[in-house]
Amino acid sequence: MKNYFVVVDKRDFKKMDKLHSNEKIWAFSEKDNKEFSKIKKNNIVFFGKEGLESWQMIMKVSKKK
Numbered sequence: 001m002k003n004y005f006v007v008v009d010k011r012d013f014k015k016m017d018k019l020h021s022n023e024k025i026w027a028f029s030e031k032d033n034k035e036f037s038k039i040k041k042n043n044i045v046f047f048g049k050e051g052l053e054s055w056q057m058i059m060k061v062s063k064k065k
Contacts, residue, residue: 004038004045039064
């Protein structure tokens, strides 16, 4: 199991607040494809908003689409 840390641009953070209650979706652009391909099931991803010192969301990956 690996940990990944993502600092979300302030402009994109509101998109994360509108996630479905039972499904969390993280959309990548093409430039992020190499890093996204490294993330596997059961890895932990920490999400933080740019400019804040704490993590707002911590999620365990259950599947990738």
